[in-house]
Amino acid sequence: MQAIILAAGMGKRLKQLTRNNTKCMVKVNGIPLINRTLRQLEQHCLSRIIIVTGYEGENLKNHINSLELKTPVVFIHNPVYDKTNNIYSLSLAKEYLLKEDTLLLESDIIFEDSVLRCLAEDPRDSLALVARYESWMDGTCVRLSEGDRIEAVIPGNRFHFTESADYYKTVNLYKFGRDFSCTHYVPFLEAYTKALGNNEYYEQVLKVLVALDDSGIRAKRLDETQRWYEIDDIQDLDIAESMFAPDSQKTALIQKRYGGYWRYPKMLDFCYLVNCYYPPKKMMEEIKANFDALVCQYPSGMYVNSLLAARNFSLRSDQIIVGNGAAELIKSLLEQLKGTLGIIRPTFEEYAHRFAPDRVRVFISPKDGYAYTAQDIIHYFENHPADNLVLVNPDNPTGNYIPRQDIDTLIRWTAANNTCLILDESFLDFCSEPGATLLDESLLDANPHLIVIKSISKSYGIPGLRLGIAASSNPGLIHSLKKDVAIWNINSFGEFFMQIEQKYHKNYLESLDQVRTERARLTKALEEIPHLRIHPSQSNFLMAELTGTLTATDLTTRLLTQYNLFIKDLTPKIPASKGQFIRIAVRNKKDDNLLLTAIKELLS
Numbered sequence: 001m002q003a004i005i006l007a008a009g010m011g012k013r014l015k016q017l018t019r020n021n022t023k024c025m026v027k028v029n030g031i032p033l034i035n036r037t038l039r040q041l042e043q044h045c046l047s048r049i050i051i052v053t054g055y056e057g058e059n060l061k062n063h064i065n066s067l068e069l070k071t072p073v074v075f076i077h078n079p080v081y082d083k084t085n086n087i088y089s090l091s092l093a094k095e096y097l098l099k100e101d102t103l104l105l106e107s108d109i110i111f112e113d114s115v116l117r118c119l120a121e122d123p124r125d126s127l128a129l130v131a132r133y134e135s136w137m138d139g140t141c142v143r144l145s146e147g148d149r150i151e152a153v154i155p156g157n158r159f160h161f162t163e164s165a166d167y168y169k170t171v172n173l174y175k176f177g178r179d180f181s182c183t184h185y186v187p188f189l190e191a192y193t194k195a196l197g198n199n200e201y202y203e204q205v206l207k208v209l210v211a212l213d214d215s216g217i218r219a220k221r222l223d224e225t226q227r228w229y230e231i232d233d234i235q236d237l238d239i240a241e242s243m244f245a246p247d248s249q250k251t252a253l254i255q256k257r258y259g260g261y262w263r264y265p266k267m268l269d270f271c272y273l274v275n276c277y278y279p280p281k282k283m284m285e286e287i288k289a290n291f292d293a294l295v296c297q298y299p300s301g302m303y304v305n306s307l308l309a310a311r312n313f314s315l316r317s318d319q320i321i322v323g324n325g326a327a328e329l330i331k332s333l334l335e336q337l338k339g340t341l342g343i344i345r346p347t348f349e350e351y352a353h354r355f356a357p358d359r360v361r362v363f364i365s366p367k368d369g370y371a372y373t374a375q376d377i378i379h380y381f382e383n384h385p386a387d388n389l390v391l392v393n394p395d396n397p398t399g400n401y402i403p404r405q406d407i408d409t410l411i412r413w414t415a416a417n418n419t420c421l422i423l424d425e426s427f428l429d430f431c432s433e434p435g436a437t438l439l440d441e442s443l444l445d446a447n448p449h450l451i452v453i454k455s456i457s458k459s460y461g462i463p464g465l466r467l468g469i470a471a472s473s474n475p476g477l478i479h480s481l482k483k484d485v486a487i488w489n490i491n492s493f494g495e496f497f498m499q500i501e502q503k504y505h506k507n508y509l510e511s512l513d514q515v516r517t518e519r520a521r522l523t524k525a526l527e528e529i530p531h532l533r534i535h536p537s538q539s540n541f542l543m544a545e546l547t548g549t550l551t552a553t554d555l556t557t558r559l560l561t562q563y564n565l566f567i568k569d570l571t572p573k574i575p576a577s578k579g580q581f582i583r584i585a586v587r588n589k590k591d592d593n594l595l596l597t598a599i600k601e602l603l604s
Helices: 012-018 033-042 059-063 085-092 113-121 163-167 178-196 203-209 234-243 245-256 281-289 289-295 300-310 326-335 374-383 404-416 439-446 454-460 477-484 492-527 552-563 589-604
Strands: 002-007 049-053 073-077 102-106 110-112 125-131 141-144 150-154 167-176 218-221 226-229 320-323 342-344 360-363 387-391 420-424 450-455 469-470 533-536 541-546 579-585
Touching: 002 033, 002 085, 012 234, 012 404, 033 059, 033 110, 033 113, 049 059, 049 085, 059 073, 085 178, 102 113, 110 113, 110 167, 113 125, 113 167, 125 141, 141 218, 150 203, 163 167, 167 178, 167 218, 178 203, 226 234, 234 245, 245 552, 281 289, 281 492, 289 492, 300 320, 300 492, 320 326, 320 477, 326 450, 326 477, 360 374, 374 387, 374 404, 404 420, 439 450, 450 454, 454 469, 454 492, 492 533, 492 541, 492 589, 552 579, 552 589
Parallel strands: 002 049, 002 102, 049 073, 125 218, 342 360, 342 387, 387 420, 420 450
Antiparallel strands: 102 167, 110 226, 125 167, 141 150, 141 167, 320 469, 450 469, 533 541, 541 579
């Protein structure tokens, strides 16, 4: 068996990285892509490797010759790489296709060893490697029938998203048996290029072949756990570097993205916190039905969105402002506060990040699991006064909750001490106490020193829409916040969600009950795992303490690298000398069971 690598392309979308380099010489975690591919091919005892070069072909040739490979390498140059597509590059190597069985690869694919192995070792002689379509994929897809027969090839211009559940994406790795090349592929390749020219793609020949009663080629379906990625631009490169990083670096690379994990095949996110039981299907269908208008027309300005939010939370529009996520409002608010800031750690650090460290007063509870009460807070800040006090309730990451009666005590104490109280109730809807919210018109009017922050994204399960609110009866503050943020600070999708949310409020309440039920079930199951201690939580997440030899960082890394499950390592928030802590989001029963199984295997 031999291999052919198509490496003539210019890789323009990688910009400066391919200014003087061919695409396959771009480095992934410090290693050129072509080096990785060639070393993987060498594991299969091939007779030769044919590389079709083009752009910067001489540089590529010199680089490969310096690698001292055991397998002989043959170079074929495509002099018109900038005027042709890959069908011409493959046609230049067609004589080799006729000589023996061939592995055909494009040079911009990164994959783990098992991907190439499953293709090479499959007893069937001619295969197109395919993976079930996911939203991050782009390019040629196929539809399969029984027996892995390729029923249809779907080029990009014939792709229908409504049918994507039935599609498989071609991985651009193939195995062509010699007989298949002689009787099917090469004759059709020659006919196709003669009829339509050289500015086409070799997958088009496959499209013609599948129309035959016997195309001579079948699909090889990749296992969902087998990693691969196509690198077309700098964002693809960034994702590939995190996917294929050494285990010790992978978690940090993924954490610094702060989301966007739908781009990672089959990864389950137990790190970021959302309501997995909301929005309901009908609500999503209503949003989709209005997609064209929401994309193509301007959203309303701040005035209208304040009216919508006021209606939804039973406040006056002069008491509330809508933000592009709570983070936008936190930034704007903290930049306007004077004096010092009191916080309770460990907590959500976005508030403290907006103040100079010498202006921050920190209370760290000495109690087990960093639990604290309103009286603990009052006692500490009576002795360490702060002009402004932030309380996240329930707190993140501990899940610590202060009941409403005690919050009222804290409100009175801060008023008496002329302290601005910022109460973040982004997770409050998940608590079991009814009527705990401070989003109350009369309460705010009676306490102009009180500011309530709420992330709609988290509790309503819509982080992609970026919605949050701030509420206060301090008219000057709300006015200055509205003046500070952009008039169109939320998009039409966020506005439309607020417009229709009341119709689905019953569904929302049901979803909160589902989260509470699943939280209780997950807590009980985790408590049965050895070397794991679960701390009480009133939120949609659990803080767990590791009591065995495995560290929080090690567990987080192993869950990600071995099981594709992403949890929150709390070591940056809680020093290792104080214990080993992780945070686990409450998802749905199916997802949570996968996590339970994995943690049991690692800790038992």
